[in-house]
Amino acid sequence: MSDPQRAFFAPFLIKNRSCGGGRITARSLRSSSAVTSQNFWATLTCVGNREESKGNCMTGADLADIYRDYIACLNQQDWSNLGQFVHEDVHYNGKRIGLSGYREMLVEDFRAIPDLYFCIQLLISQPPHIASRLSFDCTPKGILFGLRVNGKRISFAENVFYAFRHGRIEKVWSVIDKAAIEAQL
Numbered sequence: 001m002s003d004p005q006r007a008f009f010a011p012f013l014i015k016n017r018s019c020g021g022g023r024i025t026a027r028s029l030r031s032s033s034a035v036t037s038q039n040f041w042a043t044l045t046c047v048g049n050r051e052e053s054k055g056n057c058m059t060g061a062d063l064a065d066i067y068r069d070y071i072a073c074l075n076q077q078d079w080s081n082l083g084q085f086v087h088e089d090v091h092y093n094g095k096r097i098g099l100s101g102y103r104e105m106l107v108e109d110f111r112a113i114p115d116l117y118f119c120i121q122l123l124i125s126q127p128p129h130i131a132s133r134l135s136f137d138c139t140p141k142g143i144l145f146g147l148r149v150n151g152k153r154i155s156f157a158e159n160v161f162y163a164f165r166h167g168r169i170e171k172v173w174s175v176i177d178k179a180a181i182e183a184q185l
Contacts, residue, residue: 057127058127058167059127060125060126060127061125062127063125063127063128063130063164064123064125064130066085066164066167067123067125067130067132067162068120068123069085070085070086070169071118071120071134073085074106074118075117075118077107077110079103079106079107082099082102082103082106083099083168084168085168085169086099086102086103086168086169087099087165087166087168087169087170089170090102090169090170090171090172091170091171091172092105092172092174093172093173093174094173102172112140112141112142112144113136113138113139113140113141113144114139114141115138115139116136116138117136117137117138118134118136119134119135119136119137120132120133120134121133121134121135121157127164128163128164128165129161129162129163129164130161130162130164131159131160131161131162132159132160132161132162133157133158133159133160134157134158134160135155135156135157136154136155136156136157136158137153137154137155138153138154138155139151139152139153139154140152140154144181145176145178145181147178147181147182147185148185149181149185152184152185154180154181154184154185155180155184156176156177156178156180156181157176157177157180158174158175158176158177159174159175159177160172160173160174160175161173161174
Protein backbone atom coordinates (compact mmCIF):
# COMPACT_ATOMS: atom_id res chain seq x y z
CA MET A 1 0.00 0.00 0.00
CA SER A 2 1.40 3.41 -0.93
CA ASP A 3 1.89 6.25 1.59
CA PRO A 4 -1.17 8.19 0.32
CA GLN A 5 -3.29 5.02 0.60
CA ARG A 6 -1.92 4.36 4.09
CA ALA A 7 -2.71 7.93 5.15
CA PHE A 8 -6.23 7.72 3.77
CA PHE A 9 -7.00 4.44 5.56
CA ALA A 10 -5.05 5.13 8.79
CA PRO A 11 -8.16 6.05 10.82
CA PHE A 12 -9.80 2.79 9.80
CA LEU A 13 -6.73 0.72 10.58
CA ILE A 14 -6.25 2.28 14.00
CA LYS A 15 -9.90 1.86 14.89
CA ASN A 16 -9.93 -1.67 13.55
CA ARG A 17 -6.73 -2.83 15.25
CA SER A 18 -7.94 -1.62 18.61
CA CYS A 19 -11.29 -3.38 18.05
CA GLY A 20 -13.14 -0.20 18.89
CA GLY A 21 -16.82 0.18 18.18
CA GLY A 22 -18.27 0.71 14.75
CA ARG A 23 -18.75 -1.52 11.77
CA ILE A 24 -15.72 -1.34 9.54
CA THR A 25 -15.27 -4.23 7.15
CA ALA A 26 -13.37 -4.90 3.99
CA ARG A 27 -16.68 -5.08 2.14
CA SER A 28 -17.57 -1.52 3.11
CA LEU A 29 -14.26 -0.24 1.75
CA ARG A 30 -13.76 -2.42 -1.33
CA SER A 31 -15.28 0.16 -3.64
CA SER A 32 -12.06 2.16 -3.32
CA SER A 33 -9.90 1.35 -6.33
CA ALA A 34 -6.85 2.74 -4.50
CA VAL A 35 -6.58 -0.28 -2.21
CA THR A 36 -4.76 -3.22 -3.71
CA SER A 37 -2.98 -4.97 -0.83
CA GLN A 38 -4.34 -8.35 0.29
CA ASN A 39 -2.57 -7.85 3.62
CA PHE A 40 -4.59 -4.71 4.16
CA TRP A 41 -7.83 -6.64 3.73
CA ALA A 42 -6.63 -9.28 6.14
CA THR A 43 -6.46 -6.66 8.90
CA LEU A 44 -10.11 -5.69 8.43
CA THR A 45 -11.76 -8.60 10.18
CA CYS A 46 -12.87 -6.82 13.33
CA VAL A 47 -16.59 -6.05 13.42
CA GLY A 48 -18.67 -4.79 16.33
CA ASN A 49 -17.59 -3.67 19.76
CA ARG A 50 -14.46 -4.63 21.66
CA GLU A 51 -15.90 -7.49 23.74
CA GLU A 52 -17.77 -9.18 20.88
CA SER A 53 -14.88 -9.13 18.46
CA LYS A 54 -11.83 -9.70 20.67
CA GLY A 55 -10.00 -12.70 19.24
CA ASN A 56 -11.64 -12.22 15.86
CA CYS A 57 -9.70 -9.10 14.90
CA MET A 58 -6.44 -10.84 14.14
CA THR A 59 -4.89 -12.09 10.97
CA GLY A 60 -4.83 -15.72 9.98
CA ALA A 61 -1.11 -15.76 10.80
CA ASP A 62 -1.78 -14.41 14.30
CA LEU A 63 -4.40 -17.08 14.97
CA ALA A 64 -2.13 -19.79 13.55
CA ASP A 65 0.63 -18.68 15.95
CA ILE A 66 -1.77 -18.92 18.90
CA TYR A 67 -2.77 -22.40 17.74
CA ARG A 68 0.86 -23.53 17.47
CA ASP A 69 1.45 -22.24 21.01
CA TYR A 70 -1.63 -24.18 22.15
CA ILE A 71 -0.25 -27.38 20.59
CA ALA A 72 3.10 -26.74 22.31
CA CYS A 73 1.21 -26.36 25.60
CA LEU A 74 -0.42 -29.76 25.03
CA ASN A 75 2.85 -31.45 24.10
CA GLN A 76 4.51 -30.04 27.24
CA GLN A 77 1.46 -31.08 29.31
CA ASP A 78 1.49 -27.55 30.73
CA TRP A 79 -1.99 -27.81 32.22
CA SER A 80 -1.58 -24.70 34.38
CA ASN A 81 -1.40 -22.57 31.20
CA LEU A 82 -4.16 -24.34 29.26
CA GLY A 83 -6.62 -21.58 30.20
CA GLN A 84 -4.58 -19.11 28.12
CA PHE A 85 -5.70 -21.02 25.03
CA VAL A 86 -9.01 -22.64 25.97
CA HIS A 87 -12.16 -20.74 26.96
CA GLU A 88 -13.85 -21.50 30.32
CA ASP A 89 -17.02 -22.54 28.46
CA VAL A 90 -15.38 -24.76 25.84
CA HIS A 91 -17.57 -27.20 23.90
CA TYR A 92 -16.20 -30.46 22.53
CA ASN A 93 -18.12 -32.14 19.68
CA GLY A 94 -21.25 -30.21 20.57
CA LYS A 95 -21.16 -30.82 24.34
CA ARG A 96 -20.19 -28.17 26.88
CA ILE A 97 -17.41 -29.65 29.00
CA GLY A 98 -15.77 -26.46 30.26
CA LEU A 99 -12.08 -25.88 30.79
CA SER A 100 -11.83 -28.37 33.68
CA GLY A 101 -13.50 -31.11 31.62
CA TYR A 102 -11.27 -30.34 28.65
CA ARG A 103 -8.16 -30.50 30.85
CA GLU A 104 -9.37 -33.77 32.38
CA MET A 105 -9.92 -35.26 28.90
CA LEU A 106 -6.37 -34.35 27.85
CA VAL A 107 -4.80 -35.65 31.07
CA GLU A 108 -6.62 -38.95 30.51
CA ASP A 109 -5.35 -39.05 26.90
CA PHE A 110 -1.76 -38.76 28.15
CA ARG A 111 -2.39 -41.46 30.78
CA ALA A 112 -3.64 -43.83 28.08
CA ILE A 113 -0.89 -42.81 25.64
CA PRO A 114 2.29 -41.89 27.58
CA ASP A 115 4.23 -40.98 24.40
CA LEU A 116 1.39 -38.86 22.95
CA TYR A 117 2.67 -36.03 20.80
CA PHE A 118 0.50 -33.69 18.71
CA CYS A 119 2.06 -33.07 15.29
CA ILE A 120 0.46 -30.51 12.98
CA GLN A 121 0.29 -31.92 9.45
CA LEU A 122 -2.04 -29.31 8.01
CA LEU A 123 -3.16 -25.96 9.38
CA ILE A 124 -5.68 -23.59 7.84
CA SER A 125 -6.46 -20.38 9.65
CA GLN A 126 -9.40 -18.15 8.80
CA PRO A 127 -10.25 -16.09 11.88
CA PRO A 128 -12.06 -16.90 14.05
CA HIS A 129 -11.64 -20.53 12.87
CA ILE A 130 -8.80 -23.03 12.61
CA ALA A 131 -8.87 -26.30 10.67
CA SER A 132 -6.08 -28.73 11.40
CA ARG A 133 -5.00 -32.27 10.63
CA LEU A 134 -2.98 -33.66 13.49
CA SER A 135 -0.90 -36.82 13.16
CA PHE A 136 0.05 -39.21 15.92
CA ASP A 137 2.69 -41.94 16.06
CA CYS A 138 2.35 -43.44 19.51
CA THR A 139 2.08 -46.49 21.76
CA PRO A 140 -1.19 -46.59 23.71
CA LYS A 141 -1.11 -48.77 26.85
CA GLY A 142 -4.38 -50.64 26.54
CA ILE A 143 -7.71 -49.90 24.91
CA LEU A 144 -7.93 -46.84 22.68
CA PHE A 145 -11.23 -45.69 21.16
CA GLY A 146 -12.67 -49.11 22.00
CA LEU A 147 -9.82 -50.94 20.26
CA ARG A 148 -7.36 -53.26 22.05
CA VAL A 149 -4.07 -51.67 21.10
CA ASN A 150 -2.20 -53.01 24.16
CA GLY A 151 1.19 -51.36 23.65
CA LYS A 152 1.41 -51.74 19.86
CA ARG A 153 2.89 -48.73 18.07
CA ILE A 154 0.26 -47.13 15.84
CA SER A 155 -0.12 -44.11 13.60
CA PHE A 156 -3.35 -42.22 13.01
CA ALA A 157 -4.72 -38.77 12.28
CA GLU A 158 -7.29 -36.42 13.74
CA ASN A 159 -9.16 -33.81 11.73
CA VAL A 160 -10.14 -31.04 14.07
CA PHE A 161 -11.89 -27.69 13.71
CA TYR A 162 -11.81 -24.90 16.27
CA ALA A 163 -13.84 -21.74 16.82
CA PHE A 164 -12.13 -19.02 18.83
CA ARG A 165 -13.83 -16.42 21.03
CA HIS A 166 -12.03 -13.74 23.03
CA GLY A 167 -8.73 -15.11 21.69
CA ARG A 168 -9.29 -18.61 23.09
CA ILE A 169 -10.74 -21.89 21.83
CA GLU A 170 -14.46 -22.00 22.50
CA LYS A 171 -15.60 -24.88 20.29
CA VAL A 172 -13.82 -28.01 19.10
CA TRP A 173 -15.08 -30.51 16.53
CA SER A 174 -12.88 -33.60 16.30
CA VAL A 175 -12.93 -36.66 14.04
CA ILE A 176 -10.31 -39.36 14.66
CA ASP A 177 -9.36 -41.84 11.92
CA LYS A 178 -10.29 -44.96 13.85
CA ALA A 179 -10.21 -47.06 10.66
CA ALA A 180 -6.47 -46.35 10.34
CA ILE A 181 -5.93 -47.75 13.84
CA GLU A 182 -8.06 -50.82 13.12
CA ALA A 183 -6.03 -51.54 9.97
CA GLN A 184 -2.82 -51.69 12.04
CA LEU A 185 -4.09 -54.18 14.61
